[in-house]
Amino acid sequence: MKFLIVAPSWIGDTILAQPLFRRLHERHPGLVLDAFAPAWAAPVLARMSEIRRVIPNPFAHGEFNLAGRWRAGRDLARECYDASIVLPNSWKSALLPFFAGIPQRIGFRGEARRLLLNRIHRLDEQALPQMAQRYALLAEEVGATEPAPLAAPHLATDPESVRATLASLGLDAAKPPIAFCPGAEYGPAKRWPAKHFAALARRLAEADFSVWLVGSAKDAPVGAEIERLSGGAARNLCGRTDLGQAIDLLSCARLAVSNDSGLMHVAAALDRPLVALYGSSSTAYTPPLSKRARLLTLGLDCSPCFRRECPLGHFKCLNDLLPDRVFDEIRGALS
Numbered sequence: 001m002k003f004l005i006v007a008p009s010w011i012g013d014t015i016l017a018q019p020l021f022r023r024l025h026e027r028h029p030g031l032v033l034d035a036f037a038p039a040w041a042a043p044v045l046a047r048m049s050e051i052r053r054v055i056p057n058p059f060a061h062g063e064f065n066l067a068g069r070w071r072a073g074r075d076l077a078r079e080c081y082d083a084s085i086v087l088p089n090s091w092k093s094a095l096l097p098f099f100a101g102i103p104q105r106i107g108f109r110g111e112a113r114r115l116l117l118n119r120i121h122r123l124d125e126q127a128l129p130q131m132a133q134r135y136a137l138l139a140e141e142v143g144a145t146e147p148a149p150l151a152a153p154h155l156a157t158d159p160e161s162v163r164a165t166l167a168s169l170g171l172d173a174a175k176p177p178i179a180f181c182p183g184a185e186y187g188p189a190k191r192w193p194a195k196h197f198a199a200l201a202r203r204l205a206e207a208d209f210s211v212w213l214v215g216s217a218k219d220a221p222v223g224a225e226i227e228r229l230s231g232g233a234a235r236n237l238c239g240r241t242d243l244g245q246a247i248d249l250l251s252c253a254r255l256a257v258s259n260d261s262g263l264m265h266v267a268a269a270l271d272r273p274l275v276a277l278y279g280s281s282s283t284a285y286t287p288p289l290s291k292r293a294r295l296l297t298l299g300l301d302c303s304p305c306f307r308r309e310c311p312l313g314h315f316k317c318l319n320d321l322l323p324d325r326v327f328d329e330i331r332g333a334l335s
Contacts, residue, residue, distance in 0.1 A: 001028040001030070001031050001032070001082050001083065002031075002032040002034075002079070002080065002081050002082050002083075003024060003028075003031060003032070003033050003034070003081060003082065003083050003084065003085065004034050004035070004036060004055075004076070004079070004081045004083075004084040004085075004097065004100075004102065005017070005020075005021070005033065005034070005035045005036065005037075005051075005084070005085050005087065006036050006084060006085070006086040006087060006088065006093050006094075006096060006097065007035045007036060007037035007038075007041060007045065007057075007087060008041075008087050008088055009038055009041070009061050009088065010041075010185070010262060011040070011041055011044055011243070011262030011263075011265070011266070012261065012262040012264065012265040012286060013087075013131065013286075014037065014041045014044050014045060015044060015153045015155075015262075015265040015266065015268075015269050016130075016131050016132040016135060016153070016265065016286060016289070017087055017132075017135045018048055018050065018151070018153040018154070018269070019132055019135070019136045019147075019150040019151045019152075019153065019289070020085070020132075020135045020136045020138060020139050021033060021048065021050035021051065022050055022151040023136055023139040023140075023147070023148050023151070024050075024085075024139050025050055026148075027139060032052055033050055033051055033052055034051070034052055034053050034054070034055055034079070034081075035051050035053075035054050035055065036054075036055045036057050036076075036096060037054050037055070037056070037057055038056075038057045038059075038061070039056055039057075040243065042054045042056065043242070043243040043244040043247065044155065044243065044247075044266070046244075047155040047156045047157070047247065048153075048154075048155065048156075049154075049156060055076070058072070064092055066095070069092065069095045069096055069099060070095075070099050072096060072099070073095065073096045073097070073098065073099020073100040073101075074099060074100070076096065076097075076099075076100040076102075077099075077100045077101050079100075081097075081100065081102045082102070082103060082104060083102060083103065083104035083105070083106060084096075084097035084100070084102040084104070084105050084106065085106045085107065085138050085139075086105065086106065086107035086113075086117065087107070087135060087138075089107075089108060089110040089111065090110075090111055091110075091111035091112060091113055091116070094107060094113045094116035094117055095116060097116075098115075098116045098117075104118065104119055105117045105118050105119065106119040106120075106121070106138055107119075107120065107121070107138065108120070108121050108122075108123050108134070108138070109121070109122060109123070119142050120142065121137060121138060121142055121144075123137075124145065127145065127146065128146065128147075129284050129285060130284070130285060130286070130287065131285060131286050132150055132286075132289055133146075133147055133150065136148065136150055150289060152269075152271075152289050152290060152291075153265070153268065153269035153289055154269055154271070155247060155266065155269040155270055157247070157248065157251045157270070161244070161248055162248045162251060162252060165241070165245045165248035165249060166248075166249075166252070168245075169237060169240060169241070169245075169249075171212070171249075173252045175208070175209070175210045176208075176209050176210070176254040177209070177210045177211070177212050177249075177252055177253050177254060178204050178209045178210070178211050178212070178253060178254055178255050178256070178257065178330070179211075179212050179213075179214050179249060179250050179252075179253035179255070179256040179257070179258075179267070179272075180197055180200075180201070180211060180212070180213050180214065180226070180234060180256075180257050180258070181214055181215060181250075181256060181257070181258035181259060181261055181263040181264060181267070182194065182197050182213060182215060182219060182222050182223060182226060182238070182259065183215040183216060183218060183219030183222065183238070183259065183261055183263070184259040184260060184261045185218070185261065185262070186261075186281070186308060188308065188309055188310075188315070190259050190260050190261070190278075190279050190280055190281055191222070191259050191279070191318070192259055192277045192279070192318050192321065193315075193318060193319060194222050194225040194226045194229060195229055196318075196321070196322065196323050196326075197213075197226045197230075197234070197257075198225075198226045198228075198229030198230040198233075198234065199229075199230075199323040200257065200323040200326055200327060201226065201230040201233040201234035202230050202231065202233045203323065203327050204233070204327075204330070205230075205233035209254070210235070211230070211233055211234040211235065212234075212235055212237055212249060212253070213226055213227065213234050213235065213236045213237055213238050214237055214238065214241070214246050214249050214250060214263060215237075215238035215239070215246070215263065216238065216239060217238070217239035218239075219238040219239065220236070220238045220239035222238070223236035223237070223238035223239070224236050224238075237249065246263065246266070247266055247270070250263065250266055250267050250270055250272060251270045251272070253267070253272050254272075254273070254334065255272060255273040255274065255275065255330060255333055255334060256272050256273070256274050256275070257274075257275045257277070257326065257330070258274065258275070258276055258277065259276075259277050259279075260276060260277070260278050260279070260281045260286065264276050264288055265286075265288055265289075267288070268288030268289060268290035268292075268293055269289075269290075271290065271292060272292070273292045273293075273333040273334065274288060274290060274292060274293040274294065274333075275293075275294050275296060275326060275329045275330055275333060276288055276293055276294065276295050276296065277296050277297075277318065277321060277326070278295060278296065278297040278304070278317075279297075279303065279304075279315070279317040279318040279321075280303060280304055280305050280306055280307050280308075280310070280317065281304050281306060282304040282306070283295045283297055292333070294329050294332070294333055296321060296325070296326065296329060297317070297321075298316070298317055298320055298321055300316060300317050302316075302317070303317040
């Protein structure tokens with residue numbers, strides 16, 4: 001069997017799809033599994049043993065481009081895939097396997113996709129609250145109501161690549177590093193305040209840890225603010241790495257402290273102890289699939305609101321989650 005995965009646009013969602021990939025290999029021994037994915041998610045998929053190769057998705061997030069999708073589908077027709085699983089719920093995401101003439105086109109109902117998909121699953125959101133469960137259900141026969149038990153995601157690391165990344169940044173992992181992931185692409189309502197990250201960095205420096213700030217170029221300004229507020233206790237590496245190098249850095253971390261973000265799921269897939277900070281999002285929907293993760297949320301009446309900005313203007317769900325509490329969780333995790 002030869003399958004094509006139409007992958008999600010988000011890094012965290014891509015990692016949460018890995019239990020699906022594992023289950024497909026269990027059900028189809030000798031399976032060849034490729035992924036059609038955006039360039040920014042490719043380094044994550046490249047480190048999954050279940051994926052043979054990543055086919056670049058050239059379309060920007062939200063871009064329609066019907067003619068371009070038709071051409072991409074016709075190019076993929078030469079690969080002669082037996083089946084495709086479409087993970088995004090949008091109509092346009094289902095066009096590619098349809099244009100490629102893939103015989104089995106699998107996905108959930110949504111956005112009038114009945115003509116594009118021919119193995120359509122119904123989703124009971126109450127029975128399957130987690131995104132990873134929903135993805136994994138697509139490995140089963142149509143009509144199944146629950147997936148097989150979820151396998152923990154796992155990203156491979158290469159010692160030579162890790163050494164090269166550390167050398168390129170002038171880092172030494174001899175002093176135990178704690179990684180902070182202060183970004184969250186979704187919006188401010190998922191970001192713990194910079195002043196709290198800075199206060200925590202100072203406490204960790206006093207305990208003889210080094211602190212690395214890991215994130216994308218978009219996170220560089222908040223990383224610089226944390227570095228400044230911490231008096232240099234935290235080192236800002238945001239924007240100085242690509243995703244592959246960020247994975248290398250997180251693999252070295254003694255522990256990671258992260259907002260609900262893609263890098264939170266990366267740390268979990270690297271089996272790092274993890275303290276995950278939740279504000280506007282839900283611990284029930286996209287939790288890290290790791291027994292070493294500790295999820296912190298205040299459980300306020302107004303949360304989770306799933307908004308990018310606090311609709312009440314106070315951000316209490318994260319402002320009131322104080323550094324002392326996070327420090328206590330770190331001590332518990334490291335003990």
